[in-house]
Amino acid sequence: NAGVTQTPKFQVLKTGQSMTLQCAQDMNHNSMYWYRQDPGMGLRLIYYSASEGTTDKGEVPNGYNVSRLNKREFSLRLESAAPSQTSVYFCASEGLLRDEQYFGPGTRLTVT
Amino acid sequence: DAKTTQPPSMDCAEGRAANLPCNHSTISGNEYVYWYRQIHSQGPQYIIHGLKNNETNEMASLIITEDRKSSTLILPHATLRDTAVYYCIVRVNQAGTALIFGKGTTLSVSS
Numbered sequence: 001n002a003g004v005t006q007t008p009k010f011q012v013l014k015t016g017q018s019m020t021l022q023c024a025q026d027m028n029h030n031s032m033y034w035y036r037q038d039p040g041m042g043l044r045l046i047y048y049s050a051s052e053g054t055t056d057k058g059e060v061p062n063g064y065n066v067s068r069l070n071k072r073e074f075s076l077r078l079e080s081a082a083p084s085q086t087s088v089y090f091c092a093s094e095g096l097l098r099d100e101q102y103f104g105p106g107t108r109l110t111v112t
Numbered sequence: 113d114a115k116t117t118q119p120p121s122m123d124c125a126e127g128r129a130a131n132l133p134c135n136h137s138t139i140s141g142n143e144y145v146y147w148y149r150q151i152h153s154q155g156p157q158y159i160i161h162g163l164k165n166n167e168t169n170e171m172a173s174l175i176i177t178e179d180r181k182s183s184t185l186i187l188p189h190a191t192l193r194d195t196a197v198y199y200c201i202v203r204v205n206q207a208g209t210a211l212i213f214g215k216g217t218t219l220s221v222s223s
Binding site: 004031033035040041042043044045048049050056058059088090092099100101102103104105106108 | 153154155156157158161199205208210211212213214215216
């Protein structure tokens with residue numbers, strides 16, 4: 001099992017460009033999450049999907065959109081990147097027991 | 113704001129027990145206590161969680177006070193690889209509920 005995978009690992013964007021961060025899990029989990037982590041800070045929730053076909057906003061959703069493509073995949077899209085979106089983005093998934101969130105390795109995004 | 117309070121940093125000698133405290137005085141009856149850690153810039157890693165009873169697994173022990181207002185994570189024999197930021201989180205066990213990360217405790221294990 002690969003667990004939670006994220007692509008790309010690193011990305012540099014110019015202000016105004018768009019991109020999609022990909023996340024996939026092979027654990028048959030229902031819930032998936034997108035977090036961001038700024039330097040010296042804890043993680044903050046951007047969006048989550050409690051089950052296939054549903055998505056909801058988290059603490060910091062502005063400037064982002066998400067798609068739960070199927071049970072395995074949950075993508076995060078930046079339509080018009082801004083320097084304030086420079087961060088490390090983590091995807092996580094969670095099973096029905098809700099006892100443990102499994103995190104991916106992260107995508108390090110820089111917006112210049 | 114995070115609903116937990118942790119010391120910003122702690123030191124521990126290799127081979128000794130590391131005891132990491134957490135205060136969660138406003139915890140609700142249906143909230144669990146979770147512990148995660150983050151090594152360097154990797155994704156957070158689950159350690160343990162509990163509601164009111166003490167818990168133990170292969171990584172650590174979790175001691176929750178009877179009034180549930182505080183807890184302690186115990187790493188029984190700390191190694192250099194346990195150097196990380198440790199996060200104490202309270203959370204309702206419900207689908208779609210986020211983990212609210214504070215700043216955690218940076219544990220430094222030295223030889």
